[in-house]
Amino acid sequence: MVGMRNEENLARVGAGEDDLALVDRTVCGDRGAFESLVRRHERRVYRVSLAVLGNAEDAEEAMQDAFVKAYRHLGQFRRESKFTTWLTRITINAALEKRSLRRDSVPLDEAQLAAELPAQRTENWHADPEKLYGKQELRGRVEEAIRALPEIYREAFVLRDVEEMSAEEAAESVGITVGALKSRLLRARLMVRETLAAALEVPPTLSRRILHTAEGVGITVAARLMRTVRK
């Protein structure tokens, strides 16, 4: 069994040290290999911790706990899933432990939160937000919008749209169905959009405002109003 693994690894290492090769080297006593794993994944572990806990201080502690746990349990990593999925699960569990909340049932909140989809703002956005605000401020606004999300939506959003995990991987990491994850993700995306829209919408011009009103009132009225405006 061990011999077979070594052969597979020799083939993989040639393509650049992937996670599994680093895991194997760590298990064989190579400390540098684990340090490489930490360097490679620290941002993900930090962001996921932040997604669960919502503040930097707790996230930092959870991040450290997660890596220590991963190190101590590397020998038990079965390779049925990707290393990143395994590490993300450890991270989420470490973060939840920190928050002392068990995830053995769907929180009651979810039914309430899911009632109506948040889609109030329906104006177009400025074509180039970076011109408006600059990259630094934009990033701040994005971070704020994400932080404002309810925790279960924030998790889904960070895993999918910040860490760019697949839906399957994200669902597996959180321990829910893909359907449940997609439902949370939809709401998270709409909420982030809503928050950012406040800063990025282009205020409608007068004629467009008339047209919008007309959409409710009827086309002939709109035509009449437009003729009045154009005179």
Next chain:
Amino acid sequence: MKKTLLCNEVLENLSCYVDGDGSAELRQAITQHMARCRRCRVILDTTQRTLKLVADVDPFEVPLAVSARLYTRIERVLSEDFPTEGLTGA
């Protein structure tokens, strides 16, 4: 039988549509709805812009001090132990 979608049905499936998921039939129905509904078109467009913006700004860096403290702790743990348990197992 062709089904015409309502705005709230389109909204419920918006995330899947953005990700390229969903049956061909559903996707076509949504595309057709978009062609004649400004409101849903704008919501779709700005949702896509949201995701692009998030990717562009690349939020939540690990602060240098946080990273440094992490490595200090890892060093300590690595020094205490030698190889992890379970080496001869799976």
